[in-house]
Amino acid sequence: MDVALFVPCYVDQLYPRAGLAAAEVLEGCGCRVSFDARQTCCGQPMANCGCASDAARLARRHLDLFRGKVTVSPSGSCVGMVRGHYQELGLILDDEDRRTIANTFELCEFLVLKMGVERVAARFPHKVSVQRSCHGLRELGLGTPSERTDGRGPSPAERLLAGVDGLTLLVPERADECCGFGGTFAVTEDEVSARMGRDRCAAHAATGAEFITGSDWSCGMHLDGIRRKQGAGPPFIHVAEILASR
Amino acid sequence: MSSPPRIPAFHRDAGRFLADDARVGWHDQALWHLRAKRDKAAAATPDWEALRDHAAALKAHVLDQLPELWTRFSANARAAGWTVHFAADAAEMRATVHGLLTAAGVRRVVKSKSMLSEECGLNPHLEAHGFEVVDTDLGERIVQLRHEPPSHIVVPAIHLKRAEVGELFHRELGTPAGLDDPTALAHAARADLRRRFLAAEAGITGVNIAVAETGAMVVCTNEGNADLGTALPPLHIAVVGAEKVVPTLDDAGVLLRLLARSATGQPITSYTTHLAGPDPRRPGHACHLVVVDNGRSRLAADEHHRRALSCIRCGACLNTCPVYRRASGHAYGTVIPGPIGAVLAPAMIGTAAARALPFASSLCGSCTQVCPVRIDLHDQLLAWRRQLADEGLVPLSKRLAMRAGAWFLAHPRLFAAGGWLGRRLGFLARLPIPGPHRLWLRHRGMPDLPADSFRAQWKNRHG
Amino acid sequence: MDEAAFLARFRRDGAPAPHPGRFAGHAWEASWEGFARVLAGVGGSLADAAQEPRAAVQAAIDLAGGRVVAAPAAGERLAAAGVSGWEPAGNGAPGRFADVQLGILWAELAVAENAALLFTAESLPERSLAFLAERLLVLVPAGALVGGMAEGVARAPRHGHHHTWMSGPSKTADIEQTLVIGAHGAKALVVVRW
Ligand code: SF4
Numbered sequence: 007m008d009v010a011l012f013v014p015c016y017v018d019q020l021y022p023r024a025g026l027a028a029a030e031v032l033e034g035c036g037c038r039v040s041f042d043a044r045q046t047c048c049g050q051p052m053a054n055c056g057c058a059s060d061a062a063r064l065a066r067r068h069l070d071l072f073r074g075k076v077t078v079s080p081s082g083s084c085v086g087m088v089r090g091h092y093q094e095l096g097l098i099l100d101d102e103d104r105r106t107i108a109n110t111f112e113l114c115e116f117l118v119l120k121m122g123v124e125r126v127a128a129r130f131p132h133k134v135s136v137q138r139s140c141h142g143l144r145e146l147g148l149g150t151p152s153e154r155t156d157g158r159g160p161s162p163a164e165r166l167l168a169g170v171d172g173l174t175l176l177v178p179e180r181a182d183e184c185c186g187f188g189g190t191f192a193v194t195e196d197e198v199s200a201r202m203g204r205d206r207c208a209a210h211a212a213t214g215a216e217f218i219t220g221s222d223w224s225c226g227m228h229l230d231g232i233r234r235k236q237g238a239g240p241p242f243i244h245v246a247e248i249l250a251s252r
Numbered sequence: 253m254s255s256p257p258r259i260p261a262f263h264r265d266a267g268r269f270l271a272d273d274a275r276v277g278w279h280d281q282a283l284w285h286l287r288a289k290r291d292k293a294a295a296a297t298p299d300w301e302a303l304r305d306h307a308a309a310l311k312a313h314v315l316d317q318l319p320e321l322w323t324r325f326s327a328n329a330r331a332a333g334w335t336v337h338f339a340a341d342a343a344e345m346r347a348t349v350h351g352l353l354t355a356a357g358v359r360r361v362v363k364s365k366s367m368l369s370e371e372c373g374l375n376p377h378l379e380a381h382g383f384e385v386v387d388t389d390l391g392e393r394i395v396q397l398r399h400e401p402p403s404h405i406v407v408p409a410i411h412l413k414r415a416e417v418g419e420l421f422h423r424e425l426g427t428p429a430g431l432d433d434p435t436a437l438a439h440a441a442r443a444d445l446r447r448r449f450l451a452a453e454a455g456i457t458g459v460n461i462a463v464a465e466t467g468a469m470v471v472c473t474n475e476g477n478a479d480l481g482t483a484l485p486p487l488h489i490a491v492v493g494a495e496k497v498v499p500t501l502d503d504a505g506v507l508l509r510l511l512a513r514s515a516t517g518q519p520i521t522s523y524t525t526h527l528a529g530p531d532p533r534r535p536g537h538a539c540h541l542v543v544v545d546n547g548r549s550r551l552a553a554d555e556h557h558r559r560a561l562s563c564i565r566c567g568a569c570l571n572t573c574p575v576y577r578r579a580s581g582h583a584y585g586t587v588i589p590g591p592i593g594a595v596l597a598p599a600m601i602g603t604a605a606a607r608a609l610p611f612a613s614s615l616c617g618s619c620t621q622v623c624p625v626r627i628d629l630h631d632q633l634l635a636w637r638r639q640l641a642d643e644g645l646v647p648l649s650k651r652l653a654m655r656a657g658a659w660f661l662a663h664p665r666l667f668a669a670g671g672w673l674g675r676r677l678g679f680l681a682r683l684p685i686p687g688p689h690r691l692w693l694r695h696r697g698m699p700d701l702p703a704d705s706f707r708a709q710w711k712n713r714h715g
Numbered sequence: 716m717d718e719a720a721f722l723a724r725f726r727r728d729g730a731p732a733p734h735p736g737r738f739a740g741h742a743w744e745a746s747w748e749g750f751a752r753v754l755a756g757v758g759g760s761l762a763d764a765a766q767e768p769r770a771a772v773q774a775a776i777d778l779a780g781g782r783v784v785a786a787p788a789a790g791e792r793l794a795a796a797g798v799s800g801w802e803p804a805g806n807g808a809p810g811r812f813a814d815v816q817l818g819i820l821w822a823e824l825a826v827a828e829n830a831a832l833l834f835t836a837e838s839l840p841e842r843s844l845a846f847l848a849e850r851l852l853v854l855v856p857a858g859a860l861v862g863g864m865a866e867g868v869a870r871a872p873r874h875g876h877h878h879t880w881m882s883g884p885s886k887t888a889d890i891e892q893t894l895v896i897g898a899h900g901a902k903a904l905v906v907v908r909w
Binding site: 326388466502520521524 | 716717718721722723724725726727731732733734735737738740741753756757809810813828829830831840841842843845846847864865867868869871873874875876877878879880881882883884885886887888889890891892893895897898899900901
Binding site: 013015017018019020021022023025026029041043044045046047049051052053054055056057058060061063064067091094140141144145151152153154155156180183184186187188189190191192193194195196197198199200201202203205227228230231232233234235 | 262263266267270276277280284291294295297300301572574575578579610611612613614615616617618620621622634635636637638639640641642646650651654655657658661662664667668671674675688689691692694695696697698699701702704705706707708709710711714
């Protein structure tokens, strides 16, 4: 299958390994992966600040670039923006736009639910604690939020992680509490955000994990930053990087 | 007179609470405990999600039918002997209650929990006019004695530790110094309040549900204070928000099955009482019901936000909110804190005054998932952010940053070059130059910056 | 404010969202074991069915250590069964029960789902007894158990001055989330199948 890779702007600049790993995993599963270097940002930071017209400018660009393609991204949050919020920005969307939106997937979601992949050949002999990032979980409905009683089972990411050779999957206390990143919230309400992050880091560390993983480097950037400040705790590694490990 | 409404200063007040690390941890845990109990109760209710769907549909119907439902309610309520009053705003509500108390020659009033009376500033108003108004819910009594507002809509004194309550009761109720056992303290309050119940000349209560079919009001408590406050004094005044009516008793039953489970994990509150006007067995018993608008009709006409009026005030969205649990209710500076408070505030006190609150959220969406009437709380917050930006109420610095960011990101070459430079000059972030990055780096270390971006590496590989 | 003007503020054009109808949810089992489990969870207790109800009530009265008052519907049964040591609620000011140690009530219905007991203006004409008594003994006909609250509400009266659902004794967790039984109303609640 032909897949257009959508690498979120901050992953592109700060965590390129996650993008490369995502491409590698997709290719390993038989996809032909393309990357259009005109892409930048989905517009989420602007949308979350309420600046709809600024977000719309980037959303329009994004939809035009990915028009008619099957798009896959190593970020539940940015995919959540495209699938869940592009219709709120006052854009005029035609049928093809709507198809493009519907054909945008988070990496593991795409592998498991669209391609029917059950296992990827990966080896990662470590104890790993998962951060169930909010947007993938509660907006895209990947996995079962702890608030709900109608279980949809584990998320695609956790299903793939469970099949990785040597990996021990751990879930922290309060299985899916928010890490506290929240975009500009992390700086406008820095005290609350940081406290949430410290609590989350402590919960992950208490599992005895060697790594924290998740489908979003945005949560990772925050949690890993807290770890660096504290000088202790498990580092963050993106799910794609684990799935690409041999 | 009632004090002027405060302008919420979330950042400042949250910071104040967050300064006490241990208290934050404890507060967070106490509320999480409620959330965990709610999860258990929901899991033990096989039709839980269907019940939520049904309640959401019921509330949507109600919001479209308020005039019809209140017309039906008041006809039945009058037949039952209620005197029904309608108050346009807080001032009219205060004046109505005040007038009724004065006409009856009442001085001593017992009150059970009513967020509406907090919203309307009823207590301070009555106290300023010489009435003795005693809050009888234990948590409300505690905050009343401390002269502070509730910090939670179900557990009003959740921000306090037992030792603080012990000190307060030692001072106010004469309990032994150092006594901090919750049972002993609660029983001391019980003894004090029992006297006041027996001496009260009027009882004021809130209303959980008004039932159009029967003309009755439903009031729910665990303590039994609303029951004592209505069974003993000869005058009962109930105050009810205009959104609280339902068509039938069966409809009320649906909400009752959700309310306590969502609030505290109980299958139903200890006491759920339906009252239809004065008791025919009690000579001279008088009952008044005041239906209050105070901004609700404005909200009901707002297509984007009217769903917030479905709220049944269970408090579940507060308990689950990771921001509320760490900032505490007082940080919101509004009568109702937490996610629903932040959604209601711009409609109730105005967008300018409430502009900080829709941003006091990481938008994790837990509130939306937990809400028994399926209010899309986090999307509501996002919708308010858009409206605030449209009204020019988002700080200029933020708006300019977003405008500049969008422009920058619309130019991929510029973006790539900027990133390249940024990764090389990233170490400069450690210098004490003011800017948002300082707030980031106050709490978080710098990441290791890669030499090359994804796009550069991809190009190297694929040409 | 005038009612019509008040209601006009909430008037809307267009067809209203439809009423969702009656909720047909889970069919809860009408089992006393289930009722007892939920009741224990909310701080009350169900007397053992093996114990003869008359004897159980008499023992509770003998141990009451103070005034025992029965609501009319309960009193009728106690009198018929020859139980002694209690007084009828009678008439007077609602505060006259302030020193009652044990209140004996008659519930018309019990609900397994949430351990709620139904009291109406018929069975409990004087509400204050239920909230002023230190402890409560509630008699329920053994056949008056329903499974779910929806069914319970369907059977609740549409007329009459009041009705109350009571689930366990009075309680609060307002101090540090620590459960305290007996915030204002009864400090204990025992249910006897009659
Ligand atoms: S918004 Fe929903 S969860 Fe929050 S208090 Fe209201 S009903 Fe409960």
